[in-house]
Amino acid sequence: MSERYYNSEQLLERALKTIPLGSQTFSKSKTQYPFGVSPYFIKKGLGSRVWDVDNNEYIDFANSLCSVTLGYNDVDVTNAVREQLEDGTIFTLPHTLEFEVAEKMVEMIPCAEMVRFGKNGSDATSGAIRVARAYTGRDHVAVCGYHGWQDWYIGATARNLGVPKAVSDLTHTFQYNDINSLKKLFLEYPDQIAAVILEPMNIAYPHEGFLEELKELTHQNGAVLIFDETITGFRYANGGAQELFGVTPDLATFGKGLANGYPLSAVVGKAEIMRLMEEIFFSFTFGGETLSLAAAKATMSKMQSQPIVETIHNQGRKLLSGIQNLINKHELSDVLSIAGHPSWLFLTFKDQSTYSQWELKTLYFQEMFSHGFLTTGTFNMSYAHTDQDISDLLHVCDSFFEKLKDVVQNQTLHLHLQCEPLVPLFRVR
Numbered sequence: 001m002s003e004r005y006y007n008s009e010q011l012l013e014r015a016l017k018t019i020p021l022g023s024q025t026f027s028k029s030k031t032q033y034p035f036g037v038s039p040y041f042i043k044k045g046l047g048s049r050v051w052d053v054d055n056n057e058y059i060d061f062a063n064s065l066c067s068v069t070l071g072y073n074d075v076d077v078t079n080a081v082r083e084q085l086e087d088g089t090i091f092t093l094p095h096t097l098e099f100e101v102a103e104k105m106v107e108m109i110p111c112a113e114m115v116r117f118g119k120n121g122s123d124a125t126s127g128a129i130r131v132a133r134a135y136t137g138r139d140h141v142a143v144c145g146y147h148g149w150q151d152w153y154i155g156a157t158a159r160n161l162g163v164p165k166a167v168s169d170l171t172h173t174f175q176y177n178d179i180n181s182l183k184k185l186f187l188e189y190p191d192q193i194a195a196v197i198l199e200p201m202n203i204a205y206p207h208e209g210f211l212e213e214l215k216e217l218t219h220q221n222g223a224v225l226i227f228d229e230t231i232t233g234f235r236y237a238n239g240g241a242q243e244l245f246g247v248t249p250d251l252a253t254f255g256k257g258l259a260n261g262y263p264l265s266a267v268v269g270k271a272e273i274m275r276l277m278e279e280i281f282f283s284f285t286f287g288g289e290t291l292s293l294a295a296a297k298a299t300m301s302k303m304q305s306q307p308i309v310e311t312i313h314n315q316g317r318k319l320l321s322g323i324q325n326l327i328n329k330h331e332l333s334d335v336l337s338i339a340g341h342p343s344w345l346f347l348t349f350k351d352q353s354t355y356s357q358w359e360l361k362t363l364y365f366q367e368m369f370s371h372g373f374l375t376t377g378t379f380n381m382s383y384a385h386t387d388q389d390i391s392d393l394l395h396v397c398d399s400f401f402e403k404l405k406d407v408v409q410n411q412t413l414h415l416h417l418q419c420e421p422l423v424p425l426f427r428v429r
Contacts, residue, residue, distance in 0.1 A: 002036050004370070005040070005052075005054055006054060007052075007053040007054045008039045008040040008053055008054055009035070009036075011040065011041050011053060012030060022040070028065075031425055032425075034365055034419045034420065034421065034422055035419055036419035037366040037369060037418055037419045038365065038369055039052035039053075039056060039369065039374075040052075045060065045068075046071075046072050046073050047071045047384040048071055048382060048384040048385045048386065049072070050072065056372070057372055058369075058372050058373060058374040059372060059385075059389045059392065060072070061373060061374065061375045061378075061380060061381075061385075062374050062376045063380040063382050064261055066231045066235065066257065066378075066380045067257060067261045068257070068260055068261045068380075068382055069234060069235060069257040069299070069303075069308065069312065069382055069383060070302065070308065070382060071384025071385075072261075072384070074260055074302075074384075076301075076302050077259075077260050077295050077299055077302075079298075080294045080298035081262070081291050081294050081295050084290050084291055084293075087290070089289055089291050090285070090286060090289050090290065091288075094288050095290050095293070097288075097290050097293035097294060098288045101115075101117075101296050101297050101300075102114075102115035102117075104296075104297060104300045105266060105268055105300070106268075108300060108303075108304070109233075109240060109242070109243070109252065109268055110243055111227075111248045111249050111250065111251070112268035112269065113271040113274065114270075114275070114277075115266050115267070115268045115274075116267045116268075116274070116277050116282060116287075117265065117266050117284070117287045118255075118265040118266065118267070118284055118287060119263045119264065119265060119284060119292075120148070120255065120263065120265055121147075121148050121255035121265050122147075122148030122149050122150050123265050124230070124254065124255055124265040124266055125147040125148050125150070125153065125226075125228055126148065126150040126152060126153075127267045127277075127282045128195070128197065128226045128253050129141055129152055129194070129195055129226070130280050131251070131267070131273060131280055131282070133194040133195070134276045134279065135194075135224060135273050135276055136194040136195070136222060137194075138191070138192055138193060138194035138222075138223070139192065140172065140189050140193045140194060141172070141194060141196075141197065142173075142182060142186075142195070142197070142223075143156065143172070143174070143198070144174050144176050144198035144199065145197075145198050145199030145202060146228075147197060147199075148230075151164070151167045151168075152167060152170070152171060153171060156168055156171035156172070156173060172188075172189070174196075176199075176202075176204060177204060177206060177207045179210060179213050179217065182218075186223075191221075193223045194223060194224060195223055195224045195225070195226050195251075196214065196223055196224070196225055197226040197228055198226075198227065198228065199228050199229075199230075199231070200227045200228075200240075200241035200245060200247070201232060201236070201341060202346075204339065206245060211245055215247055224251060225249040225250045226249055226250065226252065226253065226269075227240070227252040227253075228253050229241060229242070229252050229253060229254050230253055230254065230255040230265070231256055231257075231344060232341075232344075233252070233254040233256075233257065233258065234254070234256075234299070234300070235257050235309070235312070235343045236341055236343060237309055238303050238309055240254070249269070250269055250273060251267060251268070251269030251273060251274075252267075252268050253265065253267055253268075254266045254268065257299070259292050259293075259296035259299055260299045261295075262292040262295035262296070263289075263292050264289075264292040264293065264295070309343075311383055312342070312343045312381045312382065312383055313342045313343055313381075314342075315342075315381055315385050315387075316341070316342025316379070316381040317342045319342075319345065319379055319381070319393070319394070320338060322394040323338045323345075323347065323397060326394065326397055326398050326401050330401040330402060332401055332404065334350065335349065335350055335352065335405075336349060336401075336404075340378075342381065343380075344379075344380055345378060346377070346378050347364075347375075347377055347378070347379070349361045349364070349377075352408055354408070354413075355407070355411075356421075358421055358424055360408075361377065362417060362419065362421040363403075363416060364404075365422075366416075366418060366419065367396070367403070373393055373396060403416060
């Protein structure tokens with residue numbers, strides 16, 4: 001047992017007795033964090049900071065997998081939830097918050113004419129696919145990016161254990177920024193594709209005209225265009241990536257930052273399609289749970305009244321340029337790269353002749369955690385990140401990059417790494 005993470009490791013051993021992988025979320029599990037140099041359980045969060053069960057403090061640049069945009073325990077969100085808690089959380093009939101939040105989403109999101117709520121992003125993407133299939137009378141789906149755990153999507157990935165082949169065979173992948181890869185699918189499955197679903201952006205920006213051409217191609221072939229904005233929504237712009245890039249889909253899915261970390265997701269889109277929600281079965285006992293809806297209303301109201309998105313983008317640009325300058329300073333462009341939108345940045349390690357990207361990334365985690373920074377390889381910015389947070393991170397990166405250069409050039413990983421390296425796993429993107 002390590003001294004710094006003693007309680008985390010003890011509790012992980014306990015959790016593994018009753019919970020597969022010790023976590024409810026694959027991306028938060030022990031598969032992602034090298035044993036001996038990682039925290040495994042967080043006790044509390046405030047602003048840009050969290051504290052683990054060993055009372056180690058971290059500046060959090062993961063922000064609960066992009067769920068937290070305002071910062072942990074935002075006072076306005078917390079007050080709204082606390083006030084609603086006094087009245088109750090779930091009832092026999094709907095609460096007015098359901099349509100109040102829906103109205104605000106229609107007000108903010110270009111494609112939104114009607115709204116239905118779920119609890120996770122996977123609820124929303126699955127609901128969007130089901131209603132698109134009902135609308136078109138078709139079965140096949142074209143996908144690009146990550147869209148959750150449900151059979152219709154995950155069956156087309158390496159994590160397809162337990163998914164019937166008949167289901168997997170209905171989902172087909174195409175490549176981002178490669179319109180010909182989508183054209184090929186429409187040629188292979190003429191008049192059979194119900195929907196094209198994609199993350200409008202993750203690591204790479206869309207090439208000029210790509211999203212516009214994709215929309216035109218989708219409609220020419222009688223399919224429904226769905227933007228999965230589970231992450232990009234309320235992060236790239238108040239109305240999501242569709243607002244930022246000026247391309248309006250037929251349907252879109254939202255989650256994560258919608259309620260600043262409270263469990264809520266949504267399918268939104270054209271009324272003509274969304275009205276079929278009355279015919280398909282998309283129903284949740286807790287879809288109208290009021291604490292998350294109160295959090296969503298407070299979150300969206302704050303985003304409308306304060307420069308949340310602008311601030312997140314400005315802070316992200318500082319981090320992006322700072323890290324790129326450090327990569328250049330240490331001549332590590334063959335080892336590292338940083339890309340993405342300023343609100344959601346990806347630090348990517350590259351395989352070397354001596355060490356794999358996974359070995360180098362393990363060292364990165366070890367050093368970041370030990371210096372009080374929580375990251376998963378991405379930098380998911382929040383409104384709570386200060387200039388000092390960014391300055392402190394860049395200072396640690398400067399020191400780590402110097403060490404990394406020595407490791408790569410002189411093959412000294414064994415002198416620095418204090419744990420077994422991570423191994424290649426299922427990658428969602």
